[in-house]
Amino acid sequence: MTKNRPKILVTNDDGITALGIRVLIAEMCKLGDVYVVAPDKPQSGKGHAITIDAILELKPQKIDGDAIAEIACTGTPADCVKLAINEVLDTKPDMCVSGINHGSNSSISVIYSGTMSAAIEAGIEGIPSIGFSLCDFSKDVDFSEAQDYVYKIAKEVLEKGLPDGVVLNVNFPKKSENPYKGVKVCRQARANWKEKFDKRMSPMGREYFWLTGEFENLDAGEDTDEYWLEQNYISLVPIQFDLTAHHMIQKLNTWKLNE
Amino acid sequence: MTKNRPKILVTNDDGITALGIRVLIAEMCKLGDVYVVAPDKPQSGKGHAITIDAILELKPQKIDGDAIAEIACTGTPADCVKLAINEVLDTKPDMCVSGINHGSNSSISVIYSGTMSAAIEAGIEGIPSIGFSLCDFSKDVDFSEAQDYVYKIAKEVLEKGLPDGVVLNVNFPKKSENPYKGVKVCRQARANWKEKFDKRMSPMGREYFWLTGEFENLDAGEDTDEYWLEQNYISLVPIQFDLTAHHMIQKLNTWKLNE
Numbered sequence: 001m002t003k004n005r006p007k008i009l010v011t012n013d014d015g016i017t018a019l020g021i022r023v024l025i026a027e028m029c030k031l032g033d034v035y036v037v038a039p040d041k042p043q044s045g046k047g048h049a050i051t052i053d054a055i056l057e058l059k060p061q062k063i064d065g066d067a068i069a070e071i072a073c074t075g076t077p078a079d080c081v082k083l084a085i086n087e088v089l090d091t092k093p094d095m096c097v098s099g100i101n102h103g104s105n106s107s108i109s110v111i112y113s114g115t116m117s118a119a120i121e122a123g124i125e126g127i128p129s130i131g132f133s134l135c136d137f138s139k140d141v142d143f144s145e146a147q148d149y150v151y152k153i154a155k156e157v158l159e160k161g162l163p164d165g166v167v168l169n170v171n172f173p174k175k176s177e178n179p180y181k182g183v184k185v186c187r188q189a190r191a192n193w194k195e196k197f198d199k200r201m202s203p204m205g206r207e208y209f210w211l212t213g214e215f216e217n218l219d220a221g222e223d224t225d226e227y228w229l230e231q232n233y234i235s236l237v238p239i240q241f242d243l244t245a246h247h248m249i250q251k252l253n254t255w256k257l258n259e
Numbered sequence: 260m261t262k263n264r265p266k267i268l269v270t271n272d273d274g275i276t277a278l279g280i281r282v283l284i285a286e287m288c289k290l291g292d293v294y295v296v297a298p299d300k301p302q303s304g305k306g307h308a309i310t311i312d313a314i315l316e317l318k319p320q321k322i323d324g325d326a327i328a329e330i331a332c333t334g335t336p337a338d339c340v341k342l343a344i345n346e347v348l349d350t351k352p353d354m355c356v357s358g359i360n361h362g363s364n365s366s367i368s369v370i371y372s373g374t375m376s377a378a379i380e381a382g383i384e385g386i387p388s389i390g391f392s393l394c395d396f397s398k399d400v401d402f403s404e405a406q407d408y409v410y411k412i413a414k415e416v417l418e419k420g421l422p423d424g425v426v427l428n429v430n431f432p433k434k435s436e437n438p439y440k441g442v443k444v445c446r447q448a449r450a451n452w453k454e455k456f457d458k459r460m461s462p463m464g465r466e467y468f469w470l471t472g473e474f475e476n477l478d479a480g481e482d483t484d485e486y487w488l489e490q491n492y493i494s495l496v497p498i499q500f501d502l503t504a505h506h507m508i509q510k511l512n513t514w515k516l517n518e
Binding site for chain 1 (some may be wrong): 269301303304305307308309310311312314315316317319337338341342344345347366367369371376379383384408411412415418419422424425428432442444445446447449452455456458459464466467468469472495496497498499500501502503504505508511512514515516517
């Protein structure tokens with residue numbers, strides 16, 4: 001460990017061997033001392049799940065790159081962050097980065113995302129934190145164009161910090177022939193996953209379902225992450241974990257709940 | 260099904276046989292036609308996890324009470340709501356209620372809560388929705404005093420509706436000798452779970468961890484859910500799933516991310 005180099009915690013939800021986290025580790029090693037604590041298997045869609053009904057294990061390993069430590073964890077992305085802070089690192093990291101996710105975490109997907117939940121968990125612990133995702137689900141995603149931006153955004157966060165309670169959600173458009181046009185700070189689009197359950201029958205005659213769905217943008221605004229991603233911009237949404245709908249408090253006070 | 264009676268979806272995260280959901284079903288049957296789709300096993304701490312890597316099953320059953328249908332689901336609370344809306348009900352319910360959870364979901368616990376994630380999932384689908392929790396983890400919680408308030412709050416929501424994007428998080432203090440003082444509309448306290456991992460050794464010499472922790476209120480405000488729960492009031496926090504930290508957008512626009 002070098003003196004004065006920031007300590008950076010890296011995690012994700014696709015698992016410690018995923019290409020996205022390997023790219024992220026490489027970029028973070030240019031900025032500081034990197035500690036990786038990431039799931040030992042894919043944990044997509046796990047939301048902010050934590051493991052309270054089963055045991056957790058940490059498995060040190062060396063995959064590639066210049067991280068000071070790489071540890072696979074049997075738990076969820078949020079578990080990884082909790083274990084990293086409490087059992088792996090001797091002092092709190094200066095920053096936590098999660099990803100780069102294989103697939104979008106823009107708009108409402110932030111709610112279901114293990115990648116973003118890891119970033120939010122670090123934010124709850126008071127650590128400046130960023131989740132990175134690229135809107136392409138394939139295993140061999142082309143992260144080449146995203147790399148420089150990942151470095152630049154993380155460097156800004158290290159230098160400037162983030163206010164208490166704020167975490168960054170960064171999404172990269174799927175790589176096309178045209179280069180990214182830049183970064184747009186924007187808001188989370190109002191959107192929905194329109195579920196479609198694929199109903200099947202087991203060989204023993206038991207009905208079962210696979211969850212599938214299509215993303216549906218319900219937001220016509222030109223200041224949303226969905227809008228800018230479609231224009232080939234990188235979306236950067238500051239998010240918070242104070243879920244209070246402050247605008248609704250006054251209205252609810254007119255309800256007659258105490259009579 | 261009676262004409263003009265509202266259609267109410269009931270779910271939880273403690274599982275379909277938990278006392279809390281049985282009490283909730285009984286109260287909701289006074290208000291409308293009740294459909295229960297709830298996990299077949301405890302799903303506490305599952306956050307907003309959804310099942311995309313395994314199959315889901317629905318198991319109709321009859322436990323007690325006057326619900327029109329009771330169905331146990333093998334998935335998470337969010338899965339239950341998705342399956343209920345898409346595969347069980349022929350039209351969208353007029354309201355979704357989740358709980359009554361055995362244990363608090365006030366403050367930051369809303370993030371980890373399966374109970375609240377089910378309510379939020381219904382909110383995302385545009386359904387007026389409430390999560391109820393009682394700050395007592397025991398199996399045989401005394402819900403007797405909470406029942407009337409559950410009925411009253413649900414009735415108000417059925418009559419008045421909720422704005423798009425807002426869900427209610429209701430927490431009841433643990434029952435004491437003193438009756439509840441009433442309902443307080445308030446904001447989510449800034450708080451944290453201070454983790455403490457219980458490190459153990461398996462008979463085969465492998466180190467493992469149990470996640471435990473203590474709740475830590477970091478918020479001195481006298482307008483928070485934690486504050487009012489301590490005063491023996493029922494807390495009602497309107498929450499939202501637009502996580503955008505709008506106050507941070509302008510500041511981030513001063514960062515030099517496009518140079």
